[in-house]
Amino acid sequence: MTITTTRDETALDAAEDAARSFLEALGIRCDSPGTERSPRRMAEAYAAMLTPRPFEMTTFPNDEGYDELVVVRSIPVQSLCEHHLLPFVGVAHVGYLPGGRILGLSKFARVVEMFARRPQVQERLTRQVADWIDMELEPRGVGVVVEAEHLCMSMRGVRAGGTVTTTSALSGLVRDSPATRAEFLAAVRP
Template identity: 65%
Template sequence: MVAAESAASDLLRSLGLDIDTDEMAETPRRMVAAYHELLTGPDVDLTTFPNTEGYDELVLVANIPVRSVCEHHMLPFVGVAHVGYLPDERILGLSKFARLVELVARRPQTQERLTTHVADQLITHLQPRGVGVVVEAEHTCMSLRGVRAQGTRTVTSALRGTLRDAAARAEFLSLAREQGARP
């Protein structure tokens, strides 16, 4: 962390900021701690259970908080994910959806990559009949700088397996849109 704090100090100074004031003296340390928190996290054990009831309808976990960092500007993007699946032989513990989204989000990336990676991880670990992921997020690299388009949300989706079929796709996307529209 010492090297990161030194680099943060150098960056701030090279941008013309005086970090030798009482207000800014701890900023390099805080900056490193903030990025460390945004970019690292514990591994997640995706606990699955036998689908003893033979449940075969859509399961949707909506409005999962998403916080990640744009790899192009190293600025945060924040929003929600809606993650659904069609179970097969195993079902996933519900808290694991939020844990998986959080784990995948803790790296610099594009929103498109985050969305597809969540879907692919569920396919790999759960082997369901289908998976759908929709992520809606506001990118501060777009709202705080450049075009400054505050309130603009980017929506990405990834559909796998039987959720690519027209009827299942329509049901999942309709439910995700409905959930996303709620306050």
């Protein structure tokens, strides 16, 4: 499976025009040397934040019959809160109990990015990563934990900087076996 998403120049031009109107409506002038290119930069920045890099899914037969937990920790997460379109940033920890196939390790970060590069809520992001791995690999169990700081909470509203939200999604033996669940949760803690 190959995942691709692109934005064309016409879409960026339209986003630039909209960004200019938005900034000017808030009283921000876009005609000084420091701000004349701000609408384009803003359009390009949001396009980058909302576009995952293309990748080709790489799985391999589990020829050796590996049946222990595989955990990839501290995968960077950068997304946009769908309510305020402000970033939330943090890390994801992803683990699974292999079945008949194993996943190329770099693909864990790609899958997290694929679901993070869109307006999102952390709870859904966590579940989507777990469900996707479950569907694509058919493992014996999956665990995903996401820890993130939401700028919509730290820069506006309550202004509680440094607050971290933790979400988890568990399935199969990672959810149902107390020992495996404990092993996964211990593995994702520093």
